[in-house]
Amino acid sequence: MTDTLSKIEKRTAYTLLLPAVFLVFAIVLFPIFANIWISFKEVQLKDIRIPEPRAKKIVKIIPEDKSKLRIVYRLRNSSLIQDINNIKFSDRLPINIEPVDLDSRCEFKSKKIICNFGNWEAGYKENFEILIQNTNNKEIDNKVIRDQKPKLSGDADNILLTTKFTLKNFKNVFNENEFLDLLLTTFYFTFFGTIGAIIFGMFAAQLVNQKFYGRTFMRSILLFPYVGPVVALAYTWTLMLDPNSGTLNALLVNFGIIDKPINLLGQKYLILSLFGFEIKLRLALTTVIMFEIWRYFPLAFLFILARLQAVPKDLYEAAEVDGAGPFRKFINITLPQITAILSILFMIRFIWNFNKFEDIFLLTGGASGTRTLPINVYQQGFAVSNIGMGSAVSIVIVMLLIIFMIIYFKLIGKRANEV
Amino acid sequence: MKYKPLFIYLFISSVFLTLVSSIWKIMATLQGLKLTEINLNINFLLALFLSLAFILIGKKFNHLIKIVILSLIFTFFYILINEGAPIWYNIGILLICLFFTNRLKNYDLNFLREDFISEKIIFDFLSLFAIVFFAFVILFPFYLMFVTSFKTQAALLFNPLDLSISLTNNLTETFKSYFVIFNTYDFGRYIYTSSIVSIGTVIITLIFAIPAAYAVARLNFFGKTFLSTSILIIYMFPAIVLVIPLYTVFSQLGLRNSIEGLLIVYTATTLPVAIYMLQGYFKSIPKEIEDAGLMDGQNWFGIIVKIIIPLSLPAIASVALYVFMIAWNEFLFSLMFLDNPKTFTLSRAINHLTGDAETPRQYLMAGSVVVTLPILLIFVYFEKYLVSGLTAGSVKG
Numbered sequence: 001m002t003d004t005l006s007k008i009e010k011r012t013a014y015t016l017l018l019p020a021v022f023l024v025f026a027i028v029l030f031p032i033f034a035n036i037w038i039s040f041k042e043v044q045l046k047d048i049r050i051p052e053p054r055a056k057k058i059v060k061i062i063p064e065d066k067s068k069l070r071i072v073y074r075l076r077n078s079s080l081i082q083d084i085n086n087i088k089f090s091d092r093l094p095i096n097i098e099p100v101d102l103d104s105r106c107e108f109k110s111k112k113i114i115c116n117f118g119n120w121e122a123g124y125k126e127n128f129e130i131l132i133q134n135t136n137n138k139e140i141d142n143k144v145i146r147d148q149k150p151k152l153s154g155d156a157d158n159i160l161l162t163t164k165f166t167l168k169n170f171k172n173v174f175n176e177n178e179f180l181d182l183l184l185t186t187f188y189f190t191f192f193g194t195i196g197a198i199i200f201g202m203f204a205a206q207l208v209n210q211k212f213y214g215r216t217f218m219r220s221i222l223l224f225p226y227v228g229p230v231v232a233l234a235y236t237w238t239l240m241l242d243p244n245s246g247t248l249n250a251l252l253v254n255f256g257i258i259d260k261p262i263n264l265l266g267q268k269y270l271i272l273s274l275f276g277f278e279i280k281l282r283l284a285l286t287t288v289i290m291f292e293i294w295r296y297f298p299l300a301f302l303f304i305l306a307r308l309q310a311v312p313k314d315l316y317e318a319a320e321v322d323g324a325g326p327f328r329k330f331i332n333i334t335l336p337q338i339t340a341i342l343s344i345l346f347m348i349r350f351i352w353n354f355n356k357f358e359d360i361f362l363l364t365g366g367a368s369g370t371r372t373l374p375i376n377v378y379q380q381g382f383a384v385s386n387i388g389m390g391s392a393v394s395i396v397i398v399m400l401l402i403i404f405m406i407i408y409f410k411l412i413g414k415r416a417n418e419v
Numbered sequence: 420m421k422y423k424p425l426f427i428y429l430f431i432s433s434v435f436l437t438l439v440s441s442i443w444k445i446m447a448t449l450q451g452l453k454l455t456e457i458n459l460n461i462n463f464l465l466a467l468f469l470s471l472a473f474i475l476i477g478k479k480f481n482h483l484i485k486i487v488i489l490s491l492i493f494t495f496f497y498i499l500i501n502e503g504a505p506i507w508y509n510i511g512i513l514l515i516c517l518f519f520t521n522r523l524k525n526y527d528l529n530f531l532r533e534d535f536i537s538e539k540i541i542f543d544f545l546s547l548f549a550i551v552f553f554a555f556v557i558l559f560p561f562y563l564m565f566v567t568s569f570k571t572q573a574a575l576l577f578n579p580l581d582l583s584i585s586l587t588n589n590l591t592e593t594f595k596s597y598f599v600i601f602n603t604y605d606f607g608r609y610i611y612t613s614s615i616v617s618i619g620t621v622i623i624t625l626i627f628a629i630p631a632a633y634a635v636a637r638l639n640f641f642g643k644t645f646l647s648t649s650i651l652i653i654y655m656f657p658a659i660v661l662v663i664p665l666y667t668v669f670s671q672l673g674l675r676n677s678i679e680g681l682l683i684v685y686t687a688t689t690l691p692v693a694i695y696m697l698q699g700y701f702k703s704i705p706k707e708i709e710d711a712g713l714m715d716g717q718n719w720f721g722i723i724v725k726i727i728i729p730l731s732l733p734a735i736a737s738v739a740l741y742v743f744m745i746a747w748n749e750f751l752f753s754l755m756f757l758d759n760p761k762t763f764t765l766s767r768a769i770n771h772l773t774g775d776a777e778t779p780r781q782y783l784m785a786g787s788v789v790v791t792l793p794i795l796l797i798f799v800y801f802e803k804y805l806v807s808g809l810t811a812g813s814v815k816g
Contacts, residue, residue, distance in 0.1 A: 013639070013643075017630075020627040020628060020690050020694060023690060025683055025684060028653055030664070035664055038663065043667075048667050050671055207550065207553070212550065222553065223809070224561065225560075229748040231769050233791075237560060239491055239561060240559075245576055247579055251445065325539070326538045327535075353659075355658075382755075394659070394662075
């Protein structure tokens, strides 16, 4: 009895899970593995379309004899790279109309012209002509003929399904001179973006945890940057930082802080001299990191605030009795209470910033030293149109991610349940 | 008498007053005032005198009379030192000063003798400044977006500092950018598409996620622990590594440039987090209620529809709002999959506007307001639900 019950339970569970699991497998897990396949292939963006045979039908009237019509089919192979095999063609004719002197590749059967064109090599073109006549010797209505579309079919190898593999993509990815630079940029962006967001989030949480007038309002607006659509916010920032008519540059020039506008998003380096040392600051990258911090500190804020509100009040009261000031209280009570959440936040935000694409793409498009790994996927795959390379970069990202996750679960996985 | 707290108090409060009045000056400049000097040093000295006078007078007078007189004196000298400015600007200075001195209510020489007073002063002013700072930094871009959409190209280029909205113009002139984006750029259609896609994603995600979350939360089956850990791991994989294979497959299946394609992808990418959030809540529902349902001869469908869903409406609302937000704001997939203007979502349409360098920026900002406003309104109205959704799902972003 119990056995059948547990069987029923199992079956119910699988039925309930199947749709969701199937969808996630198809759209999330399958592509991750498909990346491995594609990354070992030489595929360009234009190869993705499956080659197909095409025919454009042109009807020409013969003025001397209205009972006859000349049809020209402009045949071609849509692909410039791949052959198509075993091409079948068919076109229907109205009643009482027949072809005259049909091409040897074709036959006329039950009001249909059926042809067997065999193989077309890549980029094949042909003008295929047929003469038709009305058996009643009446005029042919050419509109009827024109409206009838021919049908074509053929077999072509899907370049994605062939078993030709190459290591070229990975060689290119790693041999690229800029690969180290790419990796460094990604790490700068990820690390400083994460740390900055957490520090600002901590300040904001500490602030909102006190009582003051307008506290709920403050809590709402602190989340605005995260809730707003990235497209709108990124373009607003671009506009604000614009060197020619942006508000920020205009303000700085107006108050005499800088002499001439700075292109904050388009300048790779800013040379600062501090105490006689020349420091090359990655300007555009810094600006993008600022945007990143601005947009994602609300998340850190939300987490830390939730934790702060759970800290028992009597801890602070006890500390006050012991004669601790606000600073000591923060160091000795608040900080130890939130270290767990801070480390979890750091790992999670690190992984997510590492994958960030939209923000950088919309602000700089990856120009002026802001090209990170995710931007490189896009640029290789869609700007350079090399799908194989793009996939290879994706694989590099997935590999690094798996390493991060292993570290995450080793260090924090057990602790996460305690918080 | 220790002098250290006194100096710290003087320094911090003067810095604070100087910074706040400078922020006021910047805001006034952005309303078209021609102010070009910040005068940090002189204003700092002035603030220093005010703080000193305040602490020396102590509690000898009525608080209200004291702050009004001191503020008036401060404002008088401020006007003398700084450039001529209109009345409303100076009234602003007076109000800032009143607010500041009112904040100092407790401060006198005795107060400065308390324990840890220096730290308390620092924390006090730091948090006060932080409120101003955070509010300014966060709201400014939104304000800029909003104001720019009401401006004309000429006005923007002539004086980028003038962010005032002129109320004298007639309405058609002020809302011109909005008329243009709706008439010429067809934004009505994009709002429709975005709404359909977002609401569709919410509905389909819930239909898939509720049964799955119920199974994970309640039923025993082989591979349960594996499944519940893999949910989070799958969720960690970013959209950017899915883009190329999905692009190729969708091109070959003809699913690009279709709403259905977007719906499938959005649903699949939000499903893991939806299941994760819902199963946590389902576990907190007492099992006895379900057992009662089983006694009444309900099958799993009846239990989910009649017991689980009514009891977990708040959690479902959180998930729905969170998923709606993700789908409404999504950009990467809509950039990849849509290149026919007839199928654009709002985000994609705004991105398309920037493709043409000639597009005036006020149209761009009007579009941005159109995409931002609904989600902010929804957020403010349903804040409670959305915040709990964000906290649960905010491992991603």
